[in-house]
Each structure stands twice: as structure tokens, then as C-alpha cells.
Amino acid sequence: xxxxxxxxxxxxxxxxxxxxxxxxxxxxxxxxxxxxxxxxxxxxxxxxxxxxxxxxxxxxxxxxxxxxxxxxxxxxxxxxxxxxxxxxxxxxxxxxxxxxxxxxxxxxxxxxxxxxxxxxxxxxxxxxxxxxxxxxxxxxxxxxxxxxxxxxxxxxxxxxxxxxxxxxxxxxxxxxxxxxxxxxxxxxxxxxxxxxxxxxxxxxxxxxxxxxxxxxxxxxxxxxxxxxxxxxxxxxxxxxxxxxxxxxxxxxxxxxxxxxxxxxxxxxxxxxxxxxxxxxxxxxxxxxxxxxxxxxxxxxxxxxxxxxxxxxxxxxxxxxxxxxxxxxxxxxxxxxxxxxxxxxxxxxxxxxxxxxxxxxxxxxxxxxxxxxxxxxxxxxxxxxxxxxxxxxxxxxxxxxxxxxxxxxxxxxxxxxxxxxxxxxxxxxxxxxxxxxxxxxxxxxxxxxxxxxxxxxxxxxxxxxxxxxxxxxxxxxxxxxxxxxxxxxxxxxxxxxxxxxxxxxxxxxxxxxxxxxxxxx
Amino acid sequence: xxxxxxxxxxxxxxxxxxxxxxxxxxxxxxxxxxxxxxxxxxxxxxxxxxxxxxxxxxxxxxxxxxxxxxxxxxxxxxxxxxxxxxxxxxxxxxxxxxxxxxxxxxxxxxxxxxxxxxxxxxxxxxxxxxxxxxxxxxxxxxxxxxxxxxxxxxxxxxxxxxxxxxxxxxxxxxxxxxxxxxxxxxxxxxxxxxxxxxxxxxxxxxxxxxxxxxxxxxxxxxxxxxxxxxxxxxxxxxxxxxxxxxxxxxxxxxxxxxxxxxxxxxxxxxxxxxxxxxxxxxxxxxxxxxxxxxxxxxxxxxxxxxxxxxxxxxxxxxxxxxxxxxxxxxxxxxxxxxxxxxxxxxxxxxxxxxxxxxxxxxxxxxxxxxxxxxxxxxxxxxx
Numbered sequence: 001x002x003x004x005x006x007x008x009x010x011x012x013x014x015x016x017x018x019x020x021x022x023x024x025x026x027x028x029x030x031x032x033x034x035x036x037x038x039x040x041x042x043x044x045x046x047x048x049x050x051x052x053x054x055x056x057x058x059x060x061x062x063x064x065x066x067x068x069x070x071x072x073x074x075x076x077x078x079x080x081x082x083x084x085x086x087x088x089x090x091x092x093x094x095x096x097x098x099x100x101x102x103x104x105x106x107x108x109x110x111x112x113x114x115x116x117x118x119x120x121x122x123x124x125x126x127x128x129x130x131x132x133x134x135x136x137x138x139x140x141x142x143x144x145x146x147x148x149x150x151x152x153x154x155x156x157x158x159x160x161x162x163x164x165x166x167x168x169x170x171x172x173x174x175x176x177x178x179x180x181x182x183x184x185x186x187x188x189x190x191x192x193x194x195x196x197x198x199x200x201x202x203x204x205x206x207x208x209x210x211x212x213x214x215x216x217x218x219x220x221x222x223x224x225x226x227x228x229x230x231x232x233x234x235x236x237x238x239x240x241x242x243x244x245x246x247x248x249x250x251x252x253x254x255x256x257x258x259x260x261x262x263x264x265x266x267x268x269x270x271x272x273x274x275x276x277x278x279x280x281x282x283x284x285x286x287x288x289x290x291x292x293x294x295x296x297x298x299x300x301x302x303x304x305x306x307x308x309x310x311x312x313x314x315x316x317x318x319x320x321x322x323x324x325x326x327x328x329x330x331x332x333x334x335x336x337x338x339x340x341x342x343x344x345x346x347x348x349x350x351x352x353x354x355x356x357x358x359x360x361x362x363x364x365x366x367x368x369x370x371x372x373x374x375x376x377x378x379x380x381x382x383x384x385x386x387x388x389x390x391x392x393x394x395x396x397x398x399x400x401x402x403x404x405x406x407x408x409x410x411x412x413x414x415x416x417x418x419x420x421x422x423x424x425x426x427x428x429x430x431x432x433x434x435x436x437x438x439x440x441x442x443x444x445x446x447x448x449x450x451x452x453x454x455x456x457x458x459x460x461x462x463x464x465x466x467x468x469x470x471x472x473x474x475x476x477x478x479x480x481x482x483x484x485x486x487x488x489x490x491x492x493x494x495x496x497x498x499x500x501x502x503x504x505x506x507x508x509x510x511x512x513x514x515x516x517x518x519x520x
Numbered sequence: 521x522x523x524x525x526x527x528x529x530x531x532x533x534x535x536x537x538x539x540x541x542x543x544x545x546x547x548x549x550x551x552x553x554x555x556x557x558x559x560x561x562x563x564x565x566x567x568x569x570x571x572x573x574x575x576x577x578x579x580x581x582x583x584x585x586x587x588x589x590x591x592x593x594x595x596x597x598x599x600x601x602x603x604x605x606x607x608x609x610x611x612x613x614x615x616x617x618x619x620x621x622x623x624x625x626x627x628x629x630x631x632x633x634x635x636x637x638x639x640x641x642x643x644x645x646x647x648x649x650x651x652x653x654x655x656x657x658x659x660x661x662x663x664x665x666x667x668x669x670x671x672x673x674x675x676x677x678x679x680x681x682x683x684x685x686x687x688x689x690x691x692x693x694x695x696x697x698x699x700x701x702x703x704x705x706x707x708x709x710x711x712x713x714x715x716x717x718x719x720x721x722x723x724x725x726x727x728x729x730x731x732x733x734x735x736x737x738x739x740x741x742x743x744x745x746x747x748x749x750x751x752x753x754x755x756x757x758x759x760x761x762x763x764x765x766x767x768x769x770x771x772x773x774x775x776x777x778x779x780x781x782x783x784x785x786x787x788x789x790x791x792x793x794x795x796x797x798x799x800x801x802x803x804x805x806x807x808x809x810x811x812x813x814x815x816x817x818x819x820x821x822x823x824x825x826x827x828x829x830x831x832x833x834x835x836x837x838x839x840x841x842x843x844x845x846x847x848x849x850x851x852x853x854x855x856x857x858x859x860x861x862x863x864x865x866x867x868x869x870x871x872x873x874x875x876x877x878x879x880x881x882x883x884x885x886x887x888x889x890x891x892x893x894x895x896x897x898x899x900x901x902x903x
Binding site: 360368 | 749750751752753754757758761762764765767768769770771772
């Protein structure tokens, strides 16, 4: 691989890291050339994060070495890594929302004009100059909280560039982006590599990796199981490498036999936190034993619709009924009692208490009932017994039920939520982005569980920004655009391009509406 | 499951956990004692012009002698520790719900006044009625003083740090007014309440080991049960750890905040009533207390865990009980104990310092109750 004379910008050789009971990295070797995008692909827990933490000086490897431009490098802390030109853009942004773009970028690296005062002018010039990668101007004085998620990510990248990084590690950069924003960020990455920057791109999304990477290395259970060039591989091949068996990318959903309407929503109007109406009179019906999928670009009112349905947000007008009973103003607890379950889109904010043990999280919505509570006291034995059962049944990979949920990988965290919500006697189930950020294996597992629930007669409302997911699972498909349900069609005949066009334009043909999302 | 090796590893894990939780507090206490020793030596050079490196050893052993080495000393330690246990719980339980109760001081004073006034009123009633009713009045008054900031937070969004500090001032001045005015006893040369007579707490051990010790001792396992074994405690801890998830799970954060603040107030109020009914038997208009603020240090040192709080309160009790003998035998003023306690708080807040200085590697668990303290304002701004 290094035959071209010039040594690679980065090489990791024989990196091994053992944790008690787990071999996180087993003699992993990868190299990244100058001006290359090297994708690191693997399931949750495959060892990608450990490898990158070693590169970034956060974790000390047991064996192995790191070479930069052919020379042995000692990296003992993130500080060392940054000094040597390695920078990490985390999946969860490390920005201070109340500060401006410039202030965020300067944090910790303030240019001084004399001993006391900041040299704002020099900083702004440099930020504007680096902004050339982004196509459009970036305003150094804009508050980060006023930027969209896509632009916040660009600020993170700017931060890295400002610190003179020439090797960028991007940890699942597209997990939080809309398809539009993803395309834009890919353009940015290409411009960066054209100027000689090297990029390590961590992702689960096969088609993205195929689109953007120059080379792909696949990790499984801590080992490199294969290296591919996008032109010589395809999604099936990569998926098989990742999980070690042939994955059905399309779960067989079988036929549905919908019954009576379980969840009916009538002219629902919902406002966002700032009091703006974002759901304009949506009416829909989810029947027993069917999956109604709602497609739509993030930020078109789906989030608020779901929060209204689950009782977390007040309804401004309209009504909803569950099996005929009015639940428009019912509390979340009443809805739980009536047989409604909810897998929230933001699992770390709503779905889990990360500092609590796995077992407590498995009873988060049922802790007050028998057998988990005898009224006043918790029944720890019953909770523990159920937790053990759920961990086995839902294949939650955890060293024990007593470790905190925050130590699990994203896929296993979501399995905890799914195990809890799916294991009740359900009438209606609301799935909001149920597989966002998950690996192929977990996605397949959760899709199978959803189909099984549907076949048991549960009415399922699926809201997802992943069009493929909606297309794969839904018996009927609705499209949300600017707070309205603009189309409702049969899931089987649905055509990808048609739905995509509805998502982008709301159905007004020719109106190529690419208005940017309102800032978060 | 119960093979020897599995058992050993369970034991080992339990030990690791205990160590990771307690290493920072123990380190902070150790370092604070070292700082105290340095100050003793340094100040003795200024005060007497002599350099005596053994002075701290003499001083600390006098401290221990005055607090542990006789029955009388032990009882004195317990008497000093009892209100700190309740005050520590009043702050610590709040931490678990994500609340920073700075108002334990005001809640203590309200409980003290209610105990003193009701006690004086029932001074001639049979003790079997007078004692519980007076204590109950103290607990109730404290609970009311805790309920107010809880309700303001739950229903009006007023931050408890601000409201409890304000209520501390209100309590102090209101009590002074009430004792000088309507609730004061006639016929004394200064403003005070009447003697508590039969309502005074019975002495259980030694000369001064009153019923309050038992109350504090019982409160610890009760608080532990509430937080870790009850369904309600699970709700309280969930609200503290992740209010959004609590709402999602169908809990009612507002109600839980009001309840928790009331319980915290009740504990502080009981501490106040216990001090009046158990020790002074009356309350004067300028009655002051440091229990509310020492309670914050005790709660942080005890990692907001009831048994940790008990241990921390006993440590502070030892210092308070022994400080007198230390001053008599070495001439070091008792104020050095305030310094040591303050330095403990400082090291807890700067736990990185403890880790570096003592090279504590195993201890990864930071004193996360401090997050409640530091989070308070920022969170409010975001809403």
C-alpha cells in the first residue's frame, strides 16, 4: 500500500487494546494517505471508537504504534494529538451555544494582541479565510445557537482547521444531518481532500461510505476483516463483512391484515416551543395491525406531532382518540395505562437515564406496576429477573444488568428502550427514528420486532427521516411537509422517487423548494 | 453462580465500587488535615516565635482525645453529629432530585422556633405528649419552609438556589421579630421563649445524649430506604438525573420537586427542634446556626448517600467535640476547625487536585452532586 514512495500521512500498526473480558482492538493496522478519505466501517462495538480514542490519545493501547508521515509518534493525550495535527469532530458537538462562531473556535487557542487583549481581527480574518471550504460565507459573529445543525458541524470542522489539523477524524458526521445537509458536507470534505487534508470517516451507512470514501476498512469484533475500494464493492458485500453473515437488507414484512382504527387523530394543531404553529391540522388513522410510516425531511413538524401524540406537548386544537377514548389531554401516564408505547427519537434525552443501571432503565415506564413495585417499595428481585430475561431475549450486549446504560453502545441502548416498550401489552406504538445511528445488525433486529408487534395486532406509527426505512416497513405511507400531511399512499406500490419528491416539494410539481431548514 | 472465584470477583467489584466512590472524599479530608497542620505550624511561628513541627500531632491527638477517648467524649461527638446528620440529609436528598437546597439554615430556624414555642406551651403537659408534639411541630414548620421554594420552582420556575437563600434571611428576621414580639416569654431580661420543661427531650446516654441522637440515627436508614428501595425514591432520582426522561416515563416532576423539598425542610426542621428541645431548652431572638451550611459540606463529603452523610457528620462531630480540648492543650484556636472544614469543601470541588496530589487512579467517579450545584444557573438560562 505504501509503494508510491511517499509514506502515508497516518499509519497505525498492530494496535491492540484489551479490556477485562473484551478484546477491543486486535492487531489493527490501517493507513491513511494524504488527500484521502478513508472510511472506517463497523457495527457498534466493533472497535472503531476505541481505535480512534487511541489515535486521539484518550486511550492507551496495550500494543502497537502510530506513525505520522512515516515517523513514530507518541500520543499520550488529546493535546499531543492536536499538536501533531490530528483533530476529532465528535458526533455530539462540543460547542458552547451562547458563544459566537469565532468565540467557539478560539476557545483554548486565543490569539493575543499584546498580553491582555484578544486579537479579534486576526481571528476573524483567519476564520473567513478557512470558510472558503464551505462554499458560502460563514459569519464569525453569528451565535452558534442560531445556526442549523449542518452549520454547527461546519463550525466543528473549522475548529479543527483553525488548530492546523491535517488529519480529521469525523465520527458519524451524517447521523444528525438531513439528506440535503449530508450532500453539502460531502462537498466540503471533497474540497478538503483536494487541498491535501486526510480524513477518517466513521459511519454505519453503507451507501454514504460507498459514495464518499476512497478506501473502506471494515472492522468486526476488534479486527480488520477487510479493505475495499468503493468501485469494487457494493452494499451487500460490505454488510456481509460488517456482520459476518449475509444480512437481509430488506426485512420480509409479509402481508398485513389491518383491523379497526386504533389511533385516530383529528385536525391536530401543535405549536413549537416558541409558540409558532408547526403542525397545521393533521388528521390520520392508524389501524390495528398496520404500520403507518410518516416520511419527511426533519423539521417539518414530525417531532412536534409525535410529542403531541405521546402527551409530552400540549395540543393547540383538534383531538385524538385511542380505541375510541379521547386522549387529547391525557397525561403520558394515562396513555401508558391505555396501552400506548413510545420509542423516542432522542433516546439519550427521553428514553434512558444514562447514569442508571440497565435494569432500572428496563423498567423506566413500568416501575410503578406489579410485579416491579408493591405499591411503596421497589421489588428488586422482580426487576432483576425481568432485566436478565430482557437482556437475553433482546440480545442486549452488556457485561451485566447493573452497569450504567451510558456505558452501552448506541445500538444496545436502543435495544434497552425497545425491550422495555415492546414487552408490554400494546394497543398503539409510536416509533420515532427507531434506528437512527444504529448498525445494520441492530436495525434488522428492531425492524423484525416491529413487524412481529404489527402481526400481533398493534397499531404502529413510524416516523423516520430514513426514507428507506419507511419504504421497507410501512403498510401505508404518509408524507409530512411544512406541518401538513401532503400525501397518503399504499406502502407496497410506493415509489422511492415519488415519495422523495413529495418530501422535498410537498407535491407542488416544479416547485423545487430547497428552502433551508429553520435553525434549531 | 456461587463458585468461590465468582464470589471473590463480586467481592472485588463491590470493593472497587466502594473505593471509587470514597477515594476522593477520603483524599480531601486527608489533604485538608495536612493543610490544617501547615497552618498550625506557620501560625505558631508568628504567634510564639517557635518552630514546632510536632505541634499538629499534639493538636490532632488532643482533638481525638476530646472526641473519642472517653464515654463523655463519645457522647459529645454524637450530640454534635446528630444535627449535622439531619442537615446533611436535608441537602443530600435534594441533590438526588437535582435540587440544591441552600435553605437548610432557614428551615432549621423555623423548626427550632416551632419546637421552642410549642415546647414552651406544653411545658407542663406530660412528656409523653409534649415531646412528640413539639418535635412534630418543628418538622412541620421546616417542611413548610421547604415547601415554599419547592412550589415556586415547580409551578413558577423560580430557581431554588435564589429562593432558598432569600428564605434564609426571611426566616432569621421573622424569628427575631416573633421572639421579641408575640411569641416571646415574659419576665426575662432578654428576648427569648419560655422554658420547654416537660417537652425537653429525655436524656438517653451520658449527661447530654438526648433523644435527638436516636432520631438522627433512624433517619439515615429511612432516607436510604426512601431513595434506593422505594418506588417514590426511584422517581425522585429519575427527576434528578434526567427530568425529560422522567416526564416521558409518566412521572410528575413538579410534584416530586415539591415533595422532596418538603422532606428536606422537615429533616432540617427536626434538627432545629432537636437542638432547642434537647440542648438549650429555650430559644433567644439572636439564635444563629451554621448547621444549614455545614450540611452542604457534609452532604458533598458523604456523596449525597445517607450512610456517607452519617460518616461525614460523625467526622465533623469529632472535630466539633474535640476542638475545645485542642485549644486548651495546645493554644490553637478552635477556628482552625472551620478552616479545615472549608478546605475539605475546596478539595471536593477541585477533585482533580486530590487525584493529582495523591495519585488516586482508581477513583474515576467525580463528586457529581457538584454538578447540581454548578448546573443550577446555566440550566435556568437555557429554558
